[in-house]
Amino acid sequence: MSDMEENEGGAEKVKRLMIVNRKAPYGTIYALESLEVVLIGAAFDQDVSLVFVDDGVYQLKKGQQTKDIGQKNFSPTYRALEGYDVEKLYVEQESLEVRGLATDDLLVPVEVLPSAKLGALMEEQDVVLSF
Amino acid sequence: MKFGILVNEGPYQHQASDSAYQFAMAVLAKGHEIYRVFFYNDGVNNANKLVEPPQDDRNITQQWSKLAADHGIDLVVCVAAALRRGIKDEILAPGFRISGLGQLVEAGIEADRLVVFGD
Numbered sequence: 001m002s003d004m005e006e007n008e009g010g011a012e013k014v015k016r017l018m019i020v021n022r023k024a025p026y027g028t029i030y031a032l033e034s035l036e037v038v039l040i041g042a043a044f045d046q047d048v049s050l051v052f053v054d055d056g057v058y059q060l061k062k063g064q065q066t067k068d069i070g071q072k073n074f075s076p077t078y079r080a081l082e083g084y085d086v087e088k089l090y091v092e093q094e095s096l097e098v099r100g101l102a103t104d105d106l107l108v109p110v111e112v113l114p115s116a117k118l119g120a121l122m123e124e125q126d127v128v129l130s131f
Numbered sequence: 132m133k134f135g136i137l138v139n140e141g142p143y144q145h146q147a148s149d150s151a152y153q154f155a156m157a158v159l160a161k162g163h164e165i166y167r168v169f170f171y172n173d174g175v176n177n178a179n180k181l182v183e184p185p186q187d188d189r190n191i192t193q194q195w196s197k198l199a200a201d202h203g204i205d206l207v208v209c210v211a212a213a214l215r216r217g218i219k220d221e222i223l224a225p226g227f228r229i230s231g232l233g234q235l236v237e238a239g240i241e242a243d244r245l246v247v248f249g250d
Contacts, residue, residue, distance in 0.1 A: 013240050013241075015239060015240050017236070017239055029172065030172065030250075033171065033172055033212060036211065036232060037171075037232060037235065037236075040231070040232040040233055040235070040236050041236050041239075043233075044233065044236045044237070044240070046236065046239075046240070126239070127239040127245045128247075129137065129239075129245070129247055130247060130249065131139070131172075131249070
């Protein structure tokens with residue numbers, strides 16, 4: 001792109017990019033397409049973090065079996081995120097608790113934060129995309 | 132200020148595209164700049180030139196095309212999301228172009244604010 005040159009070093013800008021996942025992994029396509037944004041954000045070497053709130057916490061649930069709904073189980077991708085240097089995964093404590101879930105139920109290590117702390121973390125971001 | 136806009140819902144089914152369009156007009160009216168409008172998820176359906184609402188209703192796709200023509204706004208449709216939904220070059224309305232998700236990340240990097248319109 002022509003404006004890349006006048007934007008010298010533009011490609012090296014690193015922003016804090018937070019992806020907020022709010023929906024169950026299946027039923028709608030939001031979780032799957034959100035994951036694609038995460039991977040591209042990582043490919044652009046941005047400071048990417050992920051948040052899981054509301055039914056979004058189910059995206060990280062162990063033991064997903066999708067054969068009977070005819071869809072691909074994409075949950076192993078969350079375990080591969082570490083390889084893309086995406087290591088900041090936050091789960092809202094209240095969302096886990098009301099669904100009777102604990103960190104042992106999740107596929108990957110996460111940091112569990114109460115909503116007020118998560119709010120503060122969102123405040124620190126440059127870009128917040130919610131799906 | 133330089134704004135990026137992300138539209139994640141299709142036209143008519145959801146108000147997100149209307150709100151995004153009205154926001155874009157307000158941004159320009161206030162003398163700000165729009166770096167790019169990016170269409171993702173079902174938002175890619177905003178780019179379908181075959182859309183034909185009843186005559187007494189707004190034509191959301193044409194509104195976007197006019198915005199692009201009048202103000203030179205970059206309207207970018209995510210290729211993976213578009214192909215999944217049958218949005219291809221042959222049905223792309225004027226002013227839209229198909230490109231990759233990198234264009235969304237770039238908008239996040241280059242704009243002062245990236246505003247998301249979705250469900």
